[in-house]
Amino acid sequence: MKPTNIADPNYFHKVVDCQWACPAHTPVPEYIRLITEKRYTDAYMVNWNSNVFPGILGRTCDRPCEPACRRVRVEEKPVAICRLKRVAADFKSDIKDRLPQIPKKKNGKRVALIGAGPASLTVARDLMPLGYEVVLFERDQVGGGAMRTQIPRFRLPKTVLEEELNYILDLGVTCRFGEEITSMKALLQEGFDAIFVGTGAPLGKHLELPGYEQAKSNIHTGIEWLASVAFEHVSNIGKRVIVLGGGNTAMDCCRTSKRLGGEQVSVVVRSGFEEMKASPWEIEDAMAEDIPILNLHVPKRYLVENDKLVGMEFEKVRKEIDSDGRRQLVPTGDDPVIIPCDDVLCAIGQENSFPWIERDIGIEFDKWELPVLDKATFQSTNPHVFFGGDAALGPDNIITAVAHGHEAAVSIHLLCSKQDVKQRPAPLTSLDSQKMGIHQWSYDNNISNDVRYAVPHASKELTLHDLNMEVELGFDAQLAHKETLRCLNCDVQTVFTDKLCIECDACVDICPTDCISFTTNGEEADLRTRLLAPAENLSQDLYVSDVLKTGRVMAKNEDLCLHCGLCAERCPTAAWDMRKYLFNTAKAVHACQK
């Protein structure tokens, strides 16, 4: 193998598994360390700069970081990254004086953002400090988008939502709320320098089965029903409720139903339990509220008596693998299952919908009715129109919408500065030694062996009777501190200087996870089998040095490195050093700094 190029900004970024997995590339270990030091406000700002909604995401994020956490490769459960983010938000002090300064003199450019969800709000936040005039259109009377309409208040309190929403709106965004854009053609004529579409995926899918027409006044689509609850248009539901679907919306629907008078609420999914799309913790929370989940039940028809919905019929199926290796649902032949109900909530998916974008104005759509976009710039085929969030690539999550927003803001700033939108600014990185004394580092390398701490919940006797009472209480400062110590500091990198190495094996002997080997070089596939312990996780790189004095190379398997720094502590020549790698994606403010 060739010596590893650690100057490539992606090399060490990839080692920070959580940050690499985060769509917005939040510097996770950095803020976790700040929480350890009780520097909550600093931790909050690290988050705010990357993911814009720390308090909201600390409660609602899909947390792609957690399955990626290195901890799951050496023990059972990841660090509670998401809930630590919430800790930063819960314990921070006033951040007003840390918010960006908005220039009094504007730069003369006007940008329209359509839909006041996380994607548009991110664009607004990134562009306001640059002197843009930002106009935010929203069909509802209030901002927040899906964060307000799709996430129930018992998961995300209104105060938390509005605090973080207002940090952005108070930067001086021109809000045109209650104003639905019905024609892109008309908007284009208003002379904006750029238009950003962040309208989400607003259409819930219906399930039209026999009986649908007669029963439809009691059949609701999940996302529309949740929005009606959020806006208090709906405040009750039948005693017996069936929720169809296995995603997070279904989990929110069933738990909301329980709070609005549903007594027998059940979730029914076609697939197996394992194939459910909902996050495991959301499924756990629903089950903790005594909501049964029936899997492998295919809905067949709505049962109607006297023009009123009285139940649903399901066919039981089992999973079989067909000759092509695909999973098939095969009827078991059992009698159909009848579940009586008063209301059905369909949470079987949502779709994009752009009836208001005329198809003759240069904005092309693909066969799935999604806009044709450059995946890096989010620019549509009309160079002045950008898409982000669910509106861009179909339904995903908040943190992905934020990531899109950042990139679109970069694009808009480049466009408005008459620069090439495709020339993306390089990420901001630094790599600094953490050495303080011979065996002292400016990070805590004494790894905690504790297992993951659970977040305390309020008792369900209380929460099930109050739609607005938050279920999760969040970590207290003490629990949070203990949880932070579980973080392995994967951003503190082991950096090897081959010229200093005397090949004494001290690092090899001390490494608790057998990451380091000195051996003859070879092709990667061969080298992976010849290390002290085999490097079988191909998604993790090998760090290979140049040829050393004995003709061997140092090959380090990044997979299981605990970043404990013992290799560097035992190294007599400081050939190993522990250096903190900070990586931040370039935001709009960095786009034109050359």
Place this chain on the structure above:
Amino acid sequence: MSYITKPKFKHPGLQTNELGLTRRDYEGSLTTLCGGCGHDSISAAIIQAAAEMSLEPHRVAKISGIGCSSKIPAYFLSKAHGFNSVHGRMPSVATGANLANKELYYVGISGDGDSASIGLGQFCHIVRRRINMLYIVANNGTYGLTKGQLSATADLGSKTKSGEESQYDSIDMATLAIELGASFVARSFSGDKKQLVPLLQAGLSHKGFAFIDIISPCVTFNNTDASTHGYKNTWENYIALSAVGFVPMRKEITTSYAPGKVKEITLHDGSVIHLHKTSNKYDPYDRENALHHINASKKQGKIATGLLYINQSTSDLHELQDTVDKPFNTLGSHELCPGNEALADINHTFR
């Protein structure tokens, strides 16, 4: 010195041995030696050797004297028996322990100060007495614990960090051991575990007195370019007489070497040493040749390493003394003090 405890987490793919233990289970406490000390590699090699051989830690006794080397037993096999004895007196304690319980694996750990200076007399006699043990000298040519004076194994002309040059010929521990009748003598280098680990395993399996002289650089006081015991000189000048492989007993013997190229040595317990010959035709059974070879290499500034000499036909102390089959420490008072009648019988044999 590191102040944190070594993390408990280990590589999930780490091999378990016949006892269900991994290499990590054979560790001791975290080292307090200087970072880069060869002695830590010796601990690591012993850990690996014991784990691969599926040694039961409680069947091992670690005995040492005084010096940096003699701290090593704290850093491996924390579940084994241990005795950190007086300076240069490890051989006496090992002899006593071996007499009391001949069924344990004895690992004596000493250094060039402990064995070649203050304990040289003890060393000579334990070799002569053929105690069944593995005797390791972690040889760095310097007194590291007292800040780097030249030791008795420092080669003529070798220089310490402070610039002091050795005026005397060195004591060659391996030659001495062969002369005095050791039945297994090897030399190795802490930096070469590929050679050291099989040698340790062979030494542990060998019945009789096994001696391994291990060049183990003192990174703090004797690792200059002008030192013959530093990493640089050792990497450059050590010659492996043969590539060593070790197959513990009960394991199927497989070898990747072509037939005829490998010398097999079957030990008393059924395990096998494989010597894959390099260019020269070295015969480890030939005592005179071994001595000649060591000296000839030294003359050229080279360090001959590997299995230098083996003799499997000698008897150990217990055989020579014709002791009872059971270890002494398991004998009851009736067996140890058989009474007047037995005494009368014994006395009768002298009349």
